[in-house]
Amino acid sequence: MLTKMVAPELFRPPVEFPDVPYDHLLRKTAEQYPERTAIIYHDLYFTYREVVSMVNSVANGMHELGLRKGERICLFTTNRPEYTVTFIAAATLGLVASPMNPAYKEREVAYQLENSEASAILVQRELVPILQLALNNTKLPHLKHIFVTGSQAPESLPEAIALSQLIRNYAPTYQKHADITGDDLLALPYSSGTTGLPKGTMLTHRNMTTNNLQFTTALQTTPNDVALIFLPFYHIYGVMLMGGFLACGATQVLMERFDLVQSLELCERHNVTYYFAVPPIVLALANAPIDLGKMKSVKYIFSGAAPLPMDPTRRLKEKTGINVVQGYGLTETSPLTHSQPKDPALVRTESVGLPVHNTEIRIMDIETGERELPLGETGEIVIRGPQVMKGYWKAPEETARVLRDGWLYTGDIGYLDAEGYTYIVDRKKEMIKYKGFGVAPAELESLLMEHPAVMDSAVIGIPDDEAGELIKGFVVLRPGQSATPDEIMAFANGKLAGYKRFHFIEQIDALPKTASGKILRRELKEREKALKLTQE
Numbered sequence: 001m002l003t004k005m006v007a008p009e010l011f012r013p014p015v016e017f018p019d020v021p022y023d024h025l026l027r028k029t030a031e032q033y034p035e036r037t038a039i040i041y042h043d044l045y046f047t048y049r050e051v052v053s054m055v056n057s058v059a060n061g062m063h064e065l066g067l068r069k070g071e072r073i074c075l076f077t078t079n080r081p082e083y084t085v086t087f088i089a090a091a092t093l094g095l096v097a098s099p100m101n102p103a104y105k106e107r108e109v110a111y112q113l114e115n116s117e118a119s120a121i122l123v124q125r126e127l128v129p130i131l132q133l134a135l136n137n138t139k140l141p142h143l144k145h146i147f148v149t150g151s152q153a154p155e156s157l158p159e160a161i162a163l164s165q166l167i168r169n170y171a172p173t174y175q176k177h178a179d180i181t182g183d184d185l186l187a188l189p190y191s192s193g194t195t196g197l198p199k200g201t202m203l204t205h206r207n208m209t210t211n212n213l214q215f216t217t218a219l220q221t222t223p224n225d226v227a228l229i230f231l232p233f234y235h236i237y238g239v240m241l242m243g244g245f246l247a248c249g250a251t252q253v254l255m256e257r258f259d260l261v262q263s264l265e266l267c268e269r270h271n272v273t274y275y276f277a278v279p280p281i282v283l284a285l286a287n288a289p290i291d292l293g294k295m296k297s298v299k300y301i302f303s304g305a306a307p308l309p310m311d312p313t314r315r316l317k318e319k320t321g322i323n324v325v326q327g328y329g330l331t332e333t334s335p336l337t338h339s340q341p342k343d344p345a346l347v348r349t350e351s352v353g354l355p356v357h358n359t360e361i362r363i364m365d366i367e368t369g370e371r372e373l374p375l376g377e378t379g380e381i382v383i384r385g386p387q388v389m390k391g392y393w394k395a396p397e398e399t400a401r402v403l404r405d406g407w408l409y410t411g412d413i414g415y416l417d418a419e420g421y422t423y424i425v426d427r428k429k430e431m432i433k434y435k436g437f438g439v440a441p442a443e444l445e446s447l448l449m450e451h452p453a454v455m456d457s458a459v460i461g462i463p464d465d466e467a468g469e470l471i472k473g474f475v476v477l478r479p480g481q482s483a484t485p486d487e488i489m490a491f492a493n494g495k496l497a498g499y500k501r502f503h504f505i506e507q508i509d510a511l512p513k514t515a516s517g518k519i520l521r522r523e524l525k526e527r528e529k530a531l532k533l534t535q536e
Contacts, residue, residue: 011341012218012356012357014357014358017213017357017386020182021182021184021205022088022186022212022243025212025246027052029247030048030052032249033223035047038251039081041081041253046081048246048249051081053172054081054085055085056171057167058089059089059092060170060175060177061169062093062120063175063177066144067095069094069095069177070096070185071096072096072119072120074098074118074121074122075087075097075098076100076102076121076131077122077123077124078124079232079238079254080256081254082163083233084233085163085167087239087242092174094177094178096185096187097186097188098116100112101234102127102232104497105495106133106137109130109131109133109134112190112198114140115200118140121145121147122148128154128160132156132157146160148161149162149163150162151164182205183205183390184204185203186204186208187203187208188203188393189201189234189331197440200393201393202389202390202392203334206386207386208334210387211240211333211335212240214356214387215336218339218357219274219300219339219342220342221244221248222248225245225248225273226253227251227252227253228267228272228276229241229245229252230254230263231277235437236330236331237276237329240335251270253270258281264290265294268294268297272295273298275295275302275322276304277302278303279306279312280467282301282312282324283465285316285320286312286315292320298320299322300322300324301323302325302339303325304335306433307424314349325349326349326352327339328353328424330410333388333389333408334387336356338353338356338422339354339356340353348419350423351422353422354421355383356385359385361384362381362382363378363380363415364409365379366379375416375417376418378413378414378425379415380409380412381413382409382410384406384408389403389408411429430442432469433461434468435499437499444459444473445457447495447496448475451475451488452478453478453482454475454483455476455479456476457474457475457476458519458524459473459502459521460472460474460521460528462503462504462528471500471504472506473489473504474506475508476508476511477507486505489504492505511524
């Protein structure tokens with residue numbers, strides 16, 4: 001048992017991780033376990049030999065079409081094998097993969113294609129109409145190649161190429177098309193910041209290769225493990241699971257989206273050992289009015305992306321006997337920085353765990369960020385390690401604000417205990433957390449202002465037991481204009497992905513602001529608390 005005052009570095013000592021391109025992790029595993037099942041998708045079973053062969057074919061085909069190192073490719077699909085194959089094929093060529101939420105609407109698709117200057121996109125066949133709207137209404141001079149899932153290009157998009165054609169027509173053998181170093185960019189996931197539209201996070205081959213290995217080393221996953229993955233691949237959490245389980249020779253069972261009953265059936269059918277979730281799913285399992293006996297093979301339920309409520313966590317463990325643990329990370333850290341020890345006796349349920357290998361943490365004073373605080377004191381969590389991003393895409397000032405002398409200032413608030421465990425007590429300033437997804441108030445405020453009747457707007461999160469937070473907008477109408485809250489909400493929600501949509505809109509006379517014009521969202525939150533108390 002880990003005792004008080006034992007330094008955490010003695011528990012997770014520094015280790016040497018290979019500095020190799022990202023695709024080499026899959027290639028090494030395929031050499032060791034060529035006939036082991038890598039991916040299960042519905043009734044399709046793909047071995048490691050098959051996956052690496054498809055990766056080679058797609059990489060060779062894309063190179064033949066003219067795609068070269070450093071160019072960006074967006075991935076606009078749900079969880080499916082084509083996503084995995086294309087992501088790793090892009091890594092093989094030195095392309096930069098930019099995951100895209102399949103719930104995006106036209107404006108969001110167009111923004112990411114334009115901002116990333118993507119040369120190519122992989123689009124799921126069912127999402128082609130959304131892409132077509134973006135292509136019709138936005139100039140995208142950089143976009144040259146459109147790849148589509150399925151056996152052939154749709155008639156409505158004749159310039160597209162079916163990904164299966166690349167797999168059929170190009171050699172399944174590995175060809176080195178580019179010299180790739182650990183410092184080269186691998187991925188450009190977009191995460192909403194607090195200052196406006198989503199921004200690209202520049203992750204290198206070293207960042208993500210190391211983080212996959214930090215993940216497998218900390219969790220001690222083995223080739224005998226089976227992971228159920230319904231967490232989306234467009235989210236950095238899903239990307240880590242995709243790569244991490246390929247790196248250790250395990251099997252991953254893919255679901256396009258979460259369905260509780262189906263997830264239980266898949267657990268039983270495939271003897272799942274790791275069940276990855278976010279807090280609303282932990283709550284759903286704890287409250288499920290059905291027997292969870294089909295999870296009997298599951299060793300760990302691992303939650304991330306948002307703080308884990310303790311009551312449903314305890315109830316779920318009592319109900320199933322399964323260890324329910326939480327970890328911590330950010331898009332900017334590829335994402336994993338903390339996880340619980342594998343030994344149940346060392347788990348601290350209310351904590352996010354210990355730093356993973358080769359990761360340092362400091363707690364700095366909130367006001368200046370310059371003074372390190374002692375154990376037990378609450379301050380800003382600051383991280384340093386090989387998984388920390390290179391910076392934000394086209395945003396040097398924002399990069400300089402959060403990266404200081406190699407340390408990432410997370411904006412999250414927490415403290416360390418005497419054993420070295422980290423506890424999160426607050427979230428990033430301003431950000432709304434809805435079902436584990438970060439939503440930037442400024443982006444939604446900007447959209448509300450597009451309504452012709454809206455003069456001013458503010459957006460906050462309202463605490464909710466199931467979702468974490470619900471999204472509420474406040475609007476000030478223009479003089480002489482009229483619009484109901486429902487009309488404004490319908491206008492905005494029609495332009496947003498599901499997780500960003502408003503749950504409430506309220507019209508008010510004026511917004512609380514500082515002398516410099518900054519919205520005082522905290523005052524709006526206090527107003528909501530007071531209103532709730534009066535209603536109770």
